[in-house]
Amino acid sequence: MDNEELQQLVCQISLESFQKPFMHQAYFNGRLRSTGGRYLLQSHNIEINPKAYELYGLKEIQGIVLHELCHYHLHIEGKGYQHRDKDFRELLRNVNAPRFCSTLHTSKSSTKKQRRYTYTCVNCQRLYVRKIKMNVEKYCCSKCLGGLKLLE
Structure with missing residues (x-):
């Protein structure tokens, strides 16, 4: 799936599920790591993580698009578009x-x-456990001021 096919999918889902057109851009963003997609407030574009498509296929992408379109349409209408808002949770359910x-x-x-x-x-x-290797010549024991030795 490429960006053009994704754009068509988003427009189709928007018309079928929300009865409203999607008037902005939808595209894949390979820099997304932990999220499936995101709605950009200033440009009104939607970015989708291509890894979600690679790992789970079209059904997962459709779910992510639905979620992001909920943000999109509520934001455009001036309603509560954040995850904690009642409007958002109701639209997700609907x-x-x-x-x-x-x-x-x-x-x-x-x-x-x-x-x-x-x-x-x-x-x-x-014993001293550290995440970072330290210079044993520079540091000493905090209890008795003895020398330190790295355990293998």
């Missing part, structure tokens, strides 16, 4: 739009595991 999109993380391997460094005092054996 058009059967999802409140959230499916998770876009492919696996746990995409998130980095934080490395930990463990140091011990050579005198009192007190």
